[in-house]
Amino acid sequence: MQLERRPGESLRASAISRSFDGVQALHGVDLEVRRGEVVGLIGPNGAGKSTLVNVLSGFDHPDSGTVTLGDQEITRWTPHRRGRHGLARTFQHTRGFRSLSVRENVEVSALGVGAGPRVAAARATDLLQRLGLSRYADAPASALAHGDERRLGVARALAMEPRFVLLDEPAAGLPEAEVPAFAELVRSVRDDHGAGVLLIDHNMALIMEISDRIHVLDRGRTLAQGAPAEIRGNLDVAAAYLGETAVAEE
Amino acid sequence: MLAFLNIDWQTLADAVALGSIYALMAVGIGLVFGVLRLVNFAYGQLVMAGAFALAMASEWGWPVWASIALCFAVVLVLSLLMDRLVFRPLRGHSPAVMLVATFAVAFLMQSVALLWFGPLGKIATSLAYLNRPWTISTVDIRKITIVSVVVAVLCLLLLHLLLERTEIGLHMRASSMDFETARMLGVRANRVIAVAVLLSGALAAVVAVMLTVQNPLVTPDFALRDTIVVLAGVVVGGMNRPVPATLGGFSIGFASGLLGGALPTNQSQYLDSFIFAAVIIVLLVRPNGLFTTAKTVERV
Numbered sequence: 001m002q003l004e005r006r007p008g009e010s011l012r013a014s015a016i017s018r019s020f021d022g023v024q025a026l027h028g029v030d031l032e033v034r035r036g037e038v039v040g041l042i043g044p045n046g047a048g049k050s051t052l053v054n055v056l057s058g059f060d061h062p063d064s065g066t067v068t069l070g071d072q073e074i075t076r077w078t079p080h081r082r083g084r085h086g087l088a089r090t091f092q093h094t095r096g097f098r099s100l101s102v103r104e105n106v107e108v109s110a111l112g113v114g115a116g117p118r119v120a121a122a123r124a125t126d127l128l129q130r131l132g133l134s135r136y137a138d139a140p141a142s143a144l145a146h147g148d149e150r151r152l153g154v155a156r157a158l159a160m161e162p163r164f165v166l167l168d169e170p171a172a173g174l175p176e177a178e179v180p181a182f183a184e185l186v187r188s189v190r191d192d193h194g195a196g197v198l199l200i201d202h203n204m205a206l207i208m209e210i211s212d213r214i215h216v217l218d219r220g221r222t223l224a225q226g227a228p229a230e231i232r233g234n235l236d237v238a239a240a241y242l243g244e245t246a247v248a249e250e
Numbered sequence: 251m252l253a254f255l256n257i258d259w260q261t262l263a264d265a266v267a268l269g270s271i272y273a274l275m276a277v278g279i280g281l282v283f284g285v286l287r288l289v290n291f292a293y294g295q296l297v298m299a300g301a302f303a304l305a306m307a308s309e310w311g312w313p314v315w316a317s318i319a320l321c322f323a324v325v326l327v328l329s330l331l332m333d334r335l336v337f338r339p340l341r342g343h344s345p346a347v348m349l350v351a352t353f354a355v356a357f358l359m360q361s362v363a364l365l366w367f368g369p370l371g372k373i374a375t376s377l378a379y380l381n382r383p384w385t386i387s388t389v390d391i392r393k394i395t396i397v398s399v400v401v402a403v404l405c406l407l408l409l410h411l412l413l414e415r416t417e418i419g420l421h422m423r424a425s426s427m428d429f430e431t432a433r434m435l436g437v438r439a440n441r442v443i444a445v446a447v448l449l450s451g452a453l454a455a456v457v458a459v460m461l462t463v464q465n466p467l468v469t470p471d472f473a474l475r476d477t478i479v480v481l482a483g484v485v486v487g488g489m490n491r492p493v494p495a496t497l498g499g500f501s502i503g504f505a506s507g508l509l510g511g512a513l514p515t516n517q518s519q520y521l522d523s524f525i526f527a528a529v530i531i532v533l534l535v536r537p538n539g540l541f542t543t544a545k546t547v548e549r550v
Contacts (some may be wrong), residue, residue, distance in 0.1 A: 014292070078433075080433035080434045080436075082434075083434040084437055088434075089434075090326055096425065097422070097423070097424045097427045097431075100427070104423075105424075107420065108432065108435055108437065109435040111417050111420065112421070112435045112436025112437045113436040117417060156435060157260045160435060217364060223462075
């Protein structure tokens with residue numbers, strides 16, 4: 001199932017604020033991911049990245065602000081309703097079907113979006129091969145190492161051939177030698193399927209290499225956004241990562 | 251055979267048959283629990299409704315095939331109504347709320363049966379000929395004993411194939427492990443739940459047919475005791491996985507049949523006391539279930 005490429009369509013978060021027990025996790029954040037682009041979302045620990053992904057995917061609701069998918073406001077939609085409309089995500093902490101085989105885990109996603117059994121099987125074979133999981137195809141998902149489980153989560157999300165996919169630290173635990181192949185896979189999701197990708201990862205080389213734009217969060221606020229080259233030269237971003245913002249404010 | 255316990259081959263065979271029927275009930279209860287995390291206490295009343303359908307068909311002089319068809323139709327329609335009118339509106343509420351709702355449904359159905367058919371009930375005779383014996387070697391074994399075992403094995407085999415070899419089976423297995431993630435990945439919740447409820451209902455209809463042969467007098471509390479015993483068996487086996495739960499259902503049915511045969515007639519009223527004392531001991535020793543481990547967490 002090849003999705004129609006509609007470059008104008010976007011997943012948009014507007015003026016999102018979210019607090020937990022008085023701690024402001026997000027403060028008026030705007031973020032847009034268009035189809036056919038990779039947006040890197042970076043920031044120090046506690047910057048609000050995962051909260052923003054949860055709000056975008058429906059696992060959390062904002063205190064204020066809106067989320068739109070194309071021309072529909074989806075702020076209060078459930079995660080599965082967003083899934084049916086082409087929004088997929090992966091998780092930092094694996095939510096796999098542990099008793100199913102690795103292959104079945106991927107097939108569930110493909111079948112869930114209407115692929116026939118043969119297409120689902122072919123899609124699973126292709127994704128497992130591209131993510132380096134072929135040798136575990138018939139093993140139960142519970143047998144996978146943590147890094148492999150994350151890759152399985154990516155395979156499951158991509159098997160839906162989503163319009164937008166939110167990848168939450170997908171490369172954590174990935175051997176350095178396999179990072180280029182993973183980067184190639186993300187590019188193909190963007191280029192071949194026209195999907196919009198929001199990529200969170202601590203691997204800066206990967207983010208810088210494959211992102212079309214980068215959005216930087218710090219303490220729940222947008223610190224900077226722009227092309228990788230601009231972000232690389234942004235002193236505020238460097239300061240946030242080195243903790244100098246905190247020092248300066250004191 | 252086991253003469254000191256007063257157990258003969260017929261008793262042993264009947265115990266296996268009762269274990270088989272209870273295994274089917276355990277699977278029926280487990281299918282719904284797997285996708286809804288709901289212990290359907292009204293499962294026995296579905297069996298009771300199917301048994302009354304068989305009894306009424308007998309009274310009207312319907313042929314056997316039509317009686318069985320009516321039994322299936324009644325149980326399946328009631329299963330779907332239960333899902334639509336009770337399970338679906340309460341989906342997402344706490345397990346306690348859903349459990350209490352199934353108690354209410356169970357007593358409602360029992361009261362309706364009491365109003366319609368009276369406390370003395372009806373007699374289902376269509377399949378009474380299955381109580382006649384087959385002589386195997388020198389041992390007489392009732393036909394229903396063998397039919398129950400064969401039907402149970404066939405049902406479990408078909409269910410296994412459906413769960414392992416079909417798209418809906420894969421979706422049911424995934425949903426039983428993480429329903430929200432499965433829904434997020436496109437699995438249709440209503441479809442998966444409806445299929446689980448229908449399969450569970452079909453097994454209740456099979457159980458109704460088997461139990462009415464063994465006990466043709468159908469009263470409003472028909473299968474109530476069996477359901478409670480099976481629920482205990484499912485817990486003893488291990489709620490978390492289907493095979494242990496099925497083994498738990500079989501084990502408690504087998505033990506119940508064996509003990510029922512071994513106890514002198516004047517002590518048969520103590521059967522349930524022995525069974526549930528054994529349940530308590532097993533749970534004290536193996537709180538996670540007799541056939542499972544602490545690591546297992548999935549169902550279906």
